Amino acid sequence: GAGVSQSPSNKVTEKGKDVELRCDPISGHTALYWYRQRLGQGLEFLIYFQGNSAPDKSGLPSDRFSAERTGESVSTLTIQRTQQEDSAVYLCASSLTGGRPDTQYFGPGTRLTVL
Amino acid sequence: GENVEQHPSTLSVQEGDSAVIKCTYSDSASNYFPWYKQELGKGPQLIIDIRSNVGEKKDQRIAVTLNKTAKHFSLHITETQPEDSAVYFCAARVPLQKLVFGTGTRLLVSP
Numbered sequence: 001g002a003g004v005s006q007s008p009s010n011k012v013t014e015k016g017k018d019v020e021l022r023c024d025p026i027s028g029h030t031a032l033y034w035y036r037q038r039l040g041q042g043l044e045f046l047i048y049f050q051g052n053s054a055p056d057k058s059g060l061p062s063d064r065f066s067a068e069r070t071g072e073s074v075s076t077l078t079i080q081r082t083q084q085e086d087s088a089v090y091l092c093a094s095s096l097t098g099g100r101p102d103t104q105y106f107g108p109g110t111r112l113t114v115l
Numbered sequence: 116g117e118n119v120e121q122h123p124s125t126l127s128v129q130e131g132d133s134a135v136i137k138c139t140y141s142d143s144a145s146n147y148f149p150w151y152k153q154e155l156g157k158g159p160q161l162i163i164d165i166r167s168n169v170g171e172k173k174d175q176r177i178a179v180t181l182n183k184t185a186k187h188f189s190l191h192i193t194e195t196q197p198e199d200s201a202v203y204f205c206a207a208r209v210p211l212q213k214l215v216f217g218t219g220t221r222l223l224v225s226p
Binding site: 004041042043045056093103107109 | 164218
C-alpha cells in the first residue's frame with residue numbers, strides 16, 4: 001500500500017519568508033511525527049500528533065514553528081520568517097497507534113534550503 | 116529524559132565482513148529499541164527492532180542484541196554487501212514518551 005508522502009520534496013526560499021511543508025500519513029495511522037535532520041546529523045524530534053491533537057510539541061525550536069493536523073490525516077508544518085539555520089531535511093513519520101511501541105514509518109522528507 | 120549515544124560515527128568494511136554498531140541509553144525504563152537504515156535522499160526505514168523482554172533477535176543477516184543491565188544494544192550485520200552501505204540509526208523509547216534517536220553511523224561496504 002501507499003507509504004508516507006511528503007511535499008514538496010525540495011523547497012528553496014529566501015530568509016524571512018514563510019514556508020509550509022505537507023505530510024500525508026499512511027491511511028489509518030492515528031499517530032504522526034515531525035522530525036528535523038540537519039546535514040550529516042541525527043533526527044531531532046519536533047512534534048507528535050495523536051489524532052488531531054498534539055500532546056507533545058516539546059521539540060518545536062521556537063514560536064516561528066507550528067504544525068496542525070486535520071483529523072487523522074494530512075499534517076502541515078509551518079515555519080514563519082525562515083532563517084538560514086532552518087535549512088534541513090524535515091521528515092514526517094506515522095504509526096498505527098502511538099500509544100504502544102509500534103513502528104514509525106517515515107516519508108522521504110522535504111529538503112528546505114533558506115538562502 | 117532519555118539520551119542515546121551511538122558508535123562509531125563511521126564504519127568502513129570489506130564486502131563479506133561483519134559490521135557492528137553499538138548504542139547506549141540512559142533511561143532504564145526504555146523498553147523499545149528500533150534500528151533504522153537511511154539511504155541517500157530517502158527517509159529512514161525500520162530494519163529490525165527489539166523489545167526489552169527479549170535479549171536477541173535475528174532476521175537473516177541482521178541481528179540485534181540487548182543488554183538491559185548495561186543499558187546497551189547493538190546491531191550486527193553479517194556477510195555485508197555493498198547495498199548495505201547507508202546511515203544506520205538506533206533509537207530508544209520510554210513507554211508513552213517520544214522515540215529518541217542516536218546520532219547515526221555511516222556504514223561503507225567496499226566491494
